[in-house]
Amino acid sequence: MQKNKNKKTFLVTGGAGFIGSHLCEKLIKIGHKVVCFDNLSTGTLKNILTIKKNPNFVFIKGDINQIKDISLIFRKYKFNGVFHYAATVGVKRTLENPLMVLKDAEGIKNILELSLKYGRPKVVFASSSEVYGESRELPEKEEGAINPQIPYAAVKLIGEKFLEAYYYKHNLKTCSLRFFNVYGPRQDGSDYGFVVGIFIRQVLSGQSPTVFGDGRQTRDFTFIDDNVEASWRAMKLEKTSGQIINIGSGRPLTIFDLATEIINLVGLEGKIKPRLVKNRKIDIDVRHRFPEVGKMIKLLNFYPKVSLEEGLKKMIDWYKNG
């Protein structure tokens, strides 16, 4: 743990989730104080095991969409920054529960109003590449066309627009990050989870990874450590205020190639092959994701460092050893 003369206090909502927990760890590691707020719906205490006992870390169980839960926290702590990451996540879960997703708009409102009222901390919001939907132009640019097609995307867009509005109307510092696919240790690989975890789980148990459709759909994958570094820079740097920034590599990969790479890294090359299956979510499976990352490079002075091979190896190790 570093000693930090400029020690600050950050709120991380959704801090017990996959991305949030890694962010909490980083903030603690560089010597800040962290209040982790999570309703443990998809986040788990296991995710924050490494930092739970740290004197700079506080975990509070609560629902961001309930003003009474979160206003207490803002009254008690003086935040220098807020990372608003709490959300209903996972394609399957969000499609099955659209109204639960809609409730997350309330959480966005709570964060903005309370930030305005209590000390005006900068707010960094986890938005999503989903706002591009089936993209109308490639690469996908922050100032270009958007096409939100699912409830999750609609709520993320509400978030972005409200953050912008609070920036322009109230001069509250805000920044929305459009995360493209993030992967790494702790990511959910269950049926409600995400493709990298699902494939690793399948391959480690000797099954063929189930590739939906023809497998030629593309996604842009960022390893969790790079995602966290980008978010930290977005918080720290003044020039990100009022901005929306894509976070990705700009190097899309087909899902078929992802499956093949995981098979190879697990050492089952020639023994199992990706299995093409009918897509369960055929109507909404976006064909291509391909971010323009020039704005990220310019504003954050950052480009992801971890190669796909290196990142997948780390994630495979985690799935093996827990």
Ligand code: UDP
């Ligand atoms: N996918 C797949 N097999 C699976 C799970 C996902 O081929 O078992 C594909 C899915 O159809 C999509 C991509 O992997 O094209 C990424 O899916 P995920 O749900 O992780 O995230 P999305 O980018 O769709 O939000």
